[in-house]
Amino acid sequence: MNIESIITMLLVAGTVWGGLLFFIIKAMKYEKEKEKLGEE
């Protein structure tokens, strides 16, 4: 695999999968906070 392929892979998979993971963690954090605040 050449350097261009590795960069593309990191860029694409990193953005898409990394972004998804980031947003899941963020959503879980907010849900936890809401639960703590006594919301259903």
Next chain:
Amino acid sequence: MKQQEFFSSRWTLIIATLGIAVGTGNIWRFSRVVAQNGGGSFLIPWVIFLLIWSVPLIIAEFGIGKSSRLGPIGAISKTAGKQFSWMGAFIVMVSTGIMFYYSVVTGWCLRYFLSAASGNLFNTTDHLVYWNDFSAGFQPVIFHLISMLLVALIVYRGITKGIEKVTRFLVPSLLIILIILFFRAITLPNAFEGIKYFFTPDINIILDYKVWLNALTQNAWDTGAGWGLILTYAIYMRKKEDISLNAALIGFGNNSVSLIAGITIFSTVFALSSVDAMSQVTQSGPANTGLTFIYLPLLFSKVSSSNIINIFFASIFFLALFFAAVTSLISMVELATRTLIDFGVVRRRAIIIIASMGFILGVPSALDMNFLLNQDWVWGVGLILSGAFISFSIIKYGVDKFRREIINGYGSDVKIGKWYNYIISVLIPLQVVVLILWWLISSASWDPEWWNPFHSENAGTCIAQWAIVLTIFVLLNKKMTGKIFNAD
């Protein structure tokens, strides 16, 4: 009409909405388009359009649905003004037009799952003949009927007992199956060649405008942004539910599934193909069925020397495809049903009307592949207009007001900045204009009779069918608006 049913939690809303976005297009269309557009060269603009088309439009749909609590006709009317109800009606027409033939495609997936599970699929060596025998007969009508009845039953049970309950099982099952297939595919000998091709950019074609336009259309068709389906599910989101973070989860979740499916298919094709792998991935076949229904069954017969293992992998692949199709079809049937509910029809009656109409108007697509191709073409391209109408309604409402009061309003976890105003008022209209112009120009170049409405895939047939429905909707605008707001 007071909204009484809601998705019970953030996660069930996300799972159901992900079910809309993740469809058969993630599995078969994505891989084909990547292969046709130079692998890695396509993936870069594809990620960019996720950010400047899909996510902003998903945010818009969530916002319009949540604030109006009405299906597309009432929602657009409430957001843009009562003189624009016809735009909402066009959005409904596009998604319903797709629903008619999508139920047929769902039936194909079910039939292939049953064939694979029974081992019947591997009793033949010529999968093209197998496919032709199946699609030319009466079986597609029967499986179309089964699909429509099954989905109608789910929608009939309502949001929490029907849609939420079923998608809570189907979407995670689909993801688990895809992950199993992903790990099997990447551990096949020579699979690395497929992954290498998938991510290798061709610097010479990365600046080709066709690659960028294909990346945009793939995002438009794949994520469900601009279809009005997410808008319909947003009617049932709780008031305290967030918009922007949920929209990002749907967009990124959908494209994550596409990446998993793409790597799986490229690895499998490169590992098991004895002929030119690339020509097989790019071969679309009738109604883009080539890769999925003709070539992949052949590959599954070579996964291992054990017939039972091959049957297992082929079965779960077609089961995943069926699950993906069902969860998307549910949202299309719900959109049409919700439209009738807005007109004052009770859900039970509405679903009977929609399911009967869905079956009858889907029969021509089940019997004639050219008809299906024509409908796929006309309403598939119509999605660009649907997206434009959604963007237009927010511009009419006031983008900044929409952002501050609705997106960043009650329930929001993440406040979005003014960049959103720029994307909705400049970038999305610009993308629509460029896309439509490119489409018209290229249509004229590949078909000298581009204006002829009786060709199955040209500009003329789209313009003629859109013109007919738009004229009817503009004439009925006042009547539709009156009926919805009187029922409301």
